[in-house]
Amino acid sequence: MSELNTVEAEFHRVDRRPLRTAAVVGTGLIGTSVGLALSARGVTTYLLDRDPEVAREAAALGAGRAARPPHPVDLAVLAMPPSAIPSALIEYQRSGLAHYFTDVGSVKLPPQRTAATAGADLRGYVGGHPMAGAERSGPSAARADLFHGRTWVLTPSARTDPAAVARASELIRLCGAELLLMDAAEHDRTVALTSHAPHLLASLIAGRLADTDPARLRLAGAGLRDTTRIALGDPDLWTDILRSNAAPVAEVLREVADELAVAVAALDWLAGPDPAQQLRGERELHHLLSLGVAGRERLPAAAAQPAGR
Incomplete structure (x- = not known):
């Protein structure tokens, strides 16, 4: 036991x-x-x-x-x-x-x-x-x-x-x-995937908006708002959290970085003139997007929140 x-x-x-x-x-x-x-x-x-x-x-x-x-x-x-x-x-x-x-x-x-x-x-x-x-x-x-x-x-x-x-x-x-x-160790590995890495990724996306022309931000829709919502967390607290759980978070981000590299290459192929590479890029992106759908569908239903919150 x-x-x-x-x-x-x-x-x-x-x-x-x-x-x-x-x-x-x-x-x-x-x-x-x-x-x-x-x-x-x-x-x-x-x-x-x-x-x-x-x-x-x-x-x-x-x-x-x-x-x-x-x-x-x-x-x-x-x-x-x-x-x-x-x-x-x-x-x-x-x-x-x-x-x-x-x-x-x-x-x-x-x-x-x-x-x-x-x-x-x-x-x-x-x-x-x-x-x-x-x-x-x-x-x-x-x-x-x-x-x-x-x-x-x-x-x-x-x-x-x-x-x-x-x-x-x-x-x-x-x-x-x-x-x-x-x-305890399993907890830390798990929250690196489900909480800590997502927070840092949301912050990185939101950071791209810091110097954006306000007129362009009028095009921001619900998807961007949902994706970056958690980036509003206290930076002092989150620096402490990420420092305390650095190795598991880095492991998750390395895997994400690998897939980001694949996505960037696929987009470059799609933007290029070669039909064969365009087809390859389309397949790569479709695969990544399909993985996203499969992963999102595995999440359990969120706990109901009180009205107005």
């Missing part, structure tokens, strides 16, 4: 008590949305942020109390960029903020390894990643239903206490998401 299967089997045998108290460290979009969801379900939630004013803004929206809890809470959620997670985990474990910890970072293996090397107690920690977000950032963009129907990955290590997984799974249930247990 694999380490993940062992943790999963033990997790199902753990007595899962209700989550009564929680702390959210980092009150941006995701952290504030977690606070809103938990507070709406009756969980006493404390909000901490390196900028106290941001925590107070989240509290004013109903996400919890902008204060440090007087006693260790049941679960602390670290809502911050991947590179900040290891030091925050160690700091708050040592200060007794919570009995168990999770995070919402979009890269899992490097923070886990760094935290272990730096002396974090991995028994009380399980990595997490809700597959939800928005182009806008900050507390004002948060909403309690952000995670409804979305997949929320947990990546326990071999040292993770099943009780920590149980606590984090209760968080996921209260937020209306669906739990998926994954190996």
Whole structure:
């Protein structure tokens, strides 16, 4: 039995008590949305942020109390960029903020390894990643239903206490998401394909518009807007994400680059005078476009979003 299967089997045998108290460290979009969801379900939630004013803004929206809890809470959620997670985990474990910890970072293996090397107690920690977000950032963009129907990955290590997984799974249930247990390395390879590389590619396409004549942009249709929507993400956060998951993202982009080279060659053939090369170019493009259709059709239906969002 694999380490993940062992943790999963033990997790199902753990007595899962209700989550009564929680702390959210980092009150941006995701952290504030977690606070809103938990507070709406009756969980006493404390909000901490390196900028106290941001925590107070989240509290004013109903996400919890902008204060440090007087006693260790049941679960602390670290809502911050991947590179900040290891030091925050160690700091708050040592200060007794919570009995168990999770995070919402979009890269899992490097923070886990760094935290272990730096002396974090991995028994009380399980990595997490809700597959939800928005182009806008900050507390004002948060909403309690952000995670409804979305997949929320947990990546326990071999040292993770099943009780920590149980606590984090209760968080996921209260937020209306669906739990998926994954190996940390497999998670990082997967999101490189499904999230990180697409974000960078969208940014590269959108970047071509930066110096374009505004009159030409009046021709932009829904396809361009859909393709570049995610390019509005915070560059500081996304630089951190891409740095943390650099090797898997580079692997995906190398494969895309190979196919881009094929597409460029095919277009050059089509633009040239040789009928044989034109036919070859047409076949190459048709093959690439057909692969795109086949891949797109494999995607599961997206979770329904509230009206107006």
